[in-house]
Amino acid sequence: MSSSDTVEAAVEPTVDGSVRIEHVTHRYGPVTAVGPVDLTVPAGEFLVLVGASGCGKSTLLRLIAGFEQATQGSVRVSGKAPRPGEAAGVVFQSPRLFPWRTVQGNIDLALRYAGVERAQWPVRRDELLARVGLEGTEKRRVWEISGGQQQRVAIARALAAENPLFLLDEPFAALDALTRERLQEDVRQVTGRTTVFVTHSAEEAVFLGSRIVVLTKAPGTVALDLPIDLPRGEVDADELRESREFADLRAQVSHAVKTAAAA
Ligand SMILES: Nc1ncnc2c1ncn2[C@@H]1O[C@H](COP(=O)(O)OP(=O)(O)OP(=O)(O)O)[C@@H](O)[C@H]1O
Ligand SMILES: [Mg+2]
Structure with missing residues (x-):
């Protein structure tokens, strides 16, 4: 060959x-x-x-x-x-987030799973939350945000892996x-x-x-x-x-x- x-x-x-x-x-x-x-x-x-x-x-x-x-x-x-x-990246019929975690915790988990280096998480997290209009919510628990906001977190999470x-x-x-x-x-x-x-x-x-x-x-x-x-x-x-x-x-x-x- x-x-x-x-x-x-x-x-x-x-x-x-x-x-x-x-x-x-x-x-x-x-x-x-x-x-x-x-x-x-x-x-x-x-x-x-x-x-x-x-x-x-x-x-x-x-x-x-x-x-x-x-x-x-x-x-x-x-x-x-x-x-x-x-x-x-998949968004399910219901959001399937971890309700006891913060918005940040849910996104970080997706970034970890996607193999993104920890040092890049804050920047990537901010980018993703901005894309779905959730800036400033990262410290809130999932059960404290509305259903529409939860769906936005689910969308941000699905986008985290950057699959095409x-x-x-x-x-x-x-x-x-x-x-x-x-x-x-x-x-x-x-x-x-x-x-x-x-x-x-x-x-x-x-x-x-x-x-x-x-x-x-x-x-x-x-x-x-x-x-x-x-x-x-x-x-x-x-x-x-x-x-x-x-x-x-x-x-x-x-x-x-x-x-x-x-x-
Ligand atoms: N895990 C499963 N085990 C057994 N049967 C299943 C399973 N998942 C779906 N089905 C069956 O397969 C068929 C298609 O289900 P599916 O969930 O794909 O439909 P759908 O078009 O998404 O419906 P909906 O609009 O209600 O969400 C249904 O008859 C359903 O009962
Ligand atoms: Mg269905």
Whole structure:
């Protein structure tokens, strides 16, 4: 083998956060939770997954995160089999913070887990808290802050590892409409990475996604794959939400979800 061959063989596939799901079906015992699904998420895309309760959205996210191994088919993140904690930053359906710890304690744990040197923690922590609008809260205990603030800590924690892939499972479902809208605006700004976001809300899907995939009822397969091309950088969030184009897309997604759930 020549030296150039050796170099070639040692090169890792690009760590770009792209996702490739091929012929994937997942079962829990006798229950088929999802599939068969084929889905490719190119680097940098913001994909929103929508579908009825129980159709397998969380299962799909867990497969992408590497928490589960697909019963059939193949899942690849940046070209490799995903490993938990390594493949993606994950925000769960509920925040899953350590309530007795401070905000700082929760973030530091994520930085430690991500292998960041201790000397860099204060700077990185400040950066992360600023990104989610939580400056000055580091000494507060998790049980002392609001539900919306807890979700922000969960998002900051998931961003700590700097994985190129970001997975969010209905992160705002339990929040009031105003907080939810504000966090949606923040999430669009903070990610800038390949993102897979699960929601039940057609409104949220259209606001956030550069592409929306609607799943059929259980076991979920792809019912609709819709690119979303809205002038996001050019108009403010409220103007976008009130536009005719937005309303049309929301109606289209809402209709697809209902049809898919009834089929
Ligand atoms: N750990 C598990 N063990 C056994 N069955 C499971 C497990 N997790 C999920 N399931 C089943 O797999 C199917 C898909 O569940 P999943 O949580 O992926 O759905 P979902 O689309 O995320 O639903 P929701 O919108 O309610 O969160 C359901 O029938 C569920 O009961
Ligand atoms: Mg779920």
